[in-house]
Amino acid sequence: MSTLAPEPVPTAAPHPLDPLTVDELAVVVRVLRSDSRVTEDARFWGVALDEHHARVAGPQDTRRARAVVLCPSVRRAYEVDVELGEKPQSTAWRGLDVRSPGCSxxxxxxxxxxxxxxxxxxxxxxxxxxxxxxxxxxxxxxxxxxxxxxxxxxxxxxxxxxxxxxxxxxxxxxxxxxxxxxxxxxxxxxxxxxxHGVVPLSEESGVFAAGTVPERAGLRPLEVVQPDGPSFAVTGRRIDWQGWSLRVGFSHREGLVLHDLTFDAAGKGPRQVIRRAAVNEMYVPYFDTASTQYRKNFFDWGEYGAGPLTNSLALGCDCLGVIQYFDAAVLGGDGVPRLIPNAICLHEEDDGILWKHHDGRTGRTEVRRSRRLIISAFATVANYDYGFYWSLYQDGSVMLEIKMTGILSATGVAEDEETPYARRVAPNVAVTNHQHHFAVRLDMAVDGPSNRLVEVTAEHEPDPALDPYGNAARTVLRPIRTESEGARRTDPSRALHWRVENTEARNRMGEPTAYRLHVENTAVLPVREDSVCARRAPFVGRQLWATAYDSARRFVAGEYPNQAEPGADGVHKWQEENRSLDGTDLVLWATVGSHHFPRPEEWPVMPVAKARLRLEPDGFFDRNPALDVPAPVSCHTPSPTAPDHCCG
Missing domain, CATH: 3.10.450.40 (Nuclear Transport Factor 2; Chain: A,)
Structure with a gap:
């Protein structure tokens, strides 16, 4: 059974980082259409809140937005700053290459x-x-x-x-x-x-709607029941849960955004962890010479936008339990704002064991069950469907899980045609090998803005005199001090991961307080370096990039990748400035990757495949921060061999 959570506690005024509303989007369109530069046939490619201004503005300052408008009849395009408030007005106009805006x-x-x-x-x-x-x-x-x-x-x-x-x-x-x-x-x-010549069309049905095939028998109801309601509290777009506090945002380009994640362990006061987190870009290259495949290489966010492609979620289908939904407002290419009801889902899930120990001498067991808070959204990009699940845990960890499903992008093939770069999944149908790269932007703020990146590896002791048994292994810490060093690769053979350290705060062992980053799923482009896809998306050549914060550099592949000169902008270019990363406002750009070898079992609709990124405290706390999680309640009748609670 799934139910709606109580309505959020209203706030007297919107928070500066709250997403733009339908009314605010309409105001922006009115301001633009009232300007003589905007033609009758104008089209729009998104309006975004000026988040940098929202963070630095004073309490009396009005909100600002940035809009992209195209005027086809005069072959012009503009990026426009708009000031909202009592007297809305445009404040700056910047001409764009007419090819730059994405497609609505x-x-x-x-x-x-x-x-x-x-x-x-x-x-x-x-x-x-x-x-x-x-x-x-x-x-x-x-x-x-x-x-x-x-x-x-x-x-x-x-x-x-x-x-x-x-x-x-x-x-x-x-x-x-x-x-x-x-x-x-x-x-x-x-x-x-x-x-390029006639190829027979497939005659096999690809319909998978309910009732198409006989339903599997024996599946009985599995109910998620929270009789006392959820453990989270929602005020406006602020969420509080088990020590965590954060704000839910939304943008045209990235869709779901999380702001100002803090954690309060044992009521000692909130501590900053992440200032902003979002899936910043998605790049999908295909690896086939077929006439309908070789051009396929998409910046799904930079060329289309996650916001307008976000689904309305259904109670009891996309999330189970006691659900809190957040709506989202988007602007269509025709300049008409619309509301996406239930665009973002908030719910809790049981997550198995949090921690446990059984004492064989006394027979006593101490165990705590883990619960996680999930903030999720789904976007449909033509044939594919992508779910983005941000999970917060009671031990201070954060995980992003990306779920890939929907319909594979297929190509038609003749009966006797060889398919060296694709796999047949049905008669006259094959699916090309391809990849999904998700660039995750993390504006880190571990115990505040003064952060640095440190690479961590396991390495054997090189001095035999110090290692007479040959089994000594050191934890090697390598600070990444400048942007020229900030393009990093994963290496599971050395247990490689990264730490984001505060350069000033220390834990009780005298170490810098830190969070650890694992990029669990990665992929490397299996193509020539001179290929279009390699030149268009250099950021996928590394699994992590580190830069100093710059409000003008918002997107890993550059502000406008659509028809841009391959490699002309993006994180690989910014690093040439070689700014310091030691004690700075640090931005990480992690690339979660998935190489997709198609399977017949993924046709005609694909079971979910997953890719993950994980952050966990690493010296941020002095000891286990989840010691205060309550023990599970009684689940059986006490007996001499079974103590008075189910895990005792």
Whole structure:
């Protein structure tokens, strides 16, 4: 049974870091449309809260936002600063390359419509026996690195094409191989249509809706019951739970954002851990030479935006237990704000054993069960669905778990065709090897803003005189003092991980207070260095980057990766400044990676695959901070061999 938590305690005024509301988004659009530079056919690519201003502004200062507006008829685009409040106004206009803004869902639908209306596109479909174009799906895909030279300077996309046999069909199960329209996204015209030859369409159904196959028997209800309600408290968008305090944010580019994570152990007062945490970018490259595959390399956040792609979650389906939802406001490409109800889920879960010891001499057992608080959201990027689960634990640990599901992006193949770079999952259907890279931005604040990064490895004792038995191993600490050293690789063979230390605070052993970072899932690009995907996303070549905080450097791949010159901006360029990382406002950019070898068991819908990143206190506390977690309540009748509580 899942139920809604009590309504959050309201606040008198919004917190400076609260996400923009539907009303505020509407105000921004009104301000922009009232300016003569904005044309009637204007389109929009997101409005974001100016978070840096929100943190440094005084209590009387108004909120600020940053908007991106495109004016196709005059081939101009702008990034605009807008001041909200009693007298909303724009305060700065910066011209953009017209190709830079990402693609909105509204533009994607428009581009698909112009393809379906194009005679050349219809002719290519007719050669494949497709005459009802209303059942044809076209996903406009980013073209970065593959722009035809004859269309230099134009805002382009190419279309991947799919066919449904009915309105309820799973179109992604029937790729239309070989048909590739190229679309000008400003004029919304099809420039040309590539046709690489007819490949038979799959005739196998890919429908997986309830009732499609006979249901498995014997599954009985499993209820999550919290009769006294949840252990968390929500005030506005602030959450308090088991010593943790944080704020829930949301942005157009990143979707779910966490602000100001602090931990209070045993009521000694809150201590800072992380100032800001979010999945900052997602890069998905495909590794195939097929005509409908070789161009696939996407910055899903920088070219589309996680915010507008965020799902509304359903009670009892996406989360179980006593649930608190947070709504989110987003701006469509047409300039119409909308609310995503239940965009973010907050709930608790049992997480097994927290700590335990059985005393064989006395027969007594002490055990505590772990509970975790989860803040989650789901985003759907065309065929794929991604869940982002931030978990807080009673021992002060933090984990991000990314869940990958949805439908694989397939290619059509002939019966006798070899598929060296893909795997067949159904008749006439294969799925290309590909990767998912998630760049996680962590603005660290371990016991305050004066932090440094230290790399930790296990290494054998090199001096035989000190190691007569050959089994001595040292913990080797290497401080990363400047940005030129801040591009790091993982190495499980040496138990490599990283510590974020406070340069001033010490624990009772005299060591710096710190948090430990593990990037549990990683992937390395298996491609040539001169390939488009390697040049477009240099950040995936390392599992961790460290930089000093800069309010102007918000995104790991650069502010506007869409059709940008490969490698022209991003964390790898910022490091050339070689700023100090010793006792600074430290930003970590961790790359969680997954190499996807497709499996037939992932078709026609993919069971969840997971990738994780984990932070845990490392000398931040003087001893186990979860000693005060209550013992489990009685679960059986006492007896001479069973003490009076279930774990005693």
């Amino acid at each position: 869902s509204e533009e994607a639908r428009q581009a698909a419509a112009v393809c379906r209306a194009d005679p050349r596109f219809r002719e290519a479909l007719a050669l494949r026996g497709i005459h009802d174009v209303s059942l044809v799906m076209v996903d406009p895909e980013s073209i970065g690195g593959f722009e035809p030279p004859e269309y230099a300077g134009r805002r382009l996309t190419w279309g991947s094409v799919w066919h449904r046999t009915s309105e309820d069909d799973n179109g992604y199960a029937r790729p239309v191989q070989g048909v590739v329209p190229l679309i000008d996204m400003e004029s919304m015209e099809v420039l040309y249509v590539e046709d």
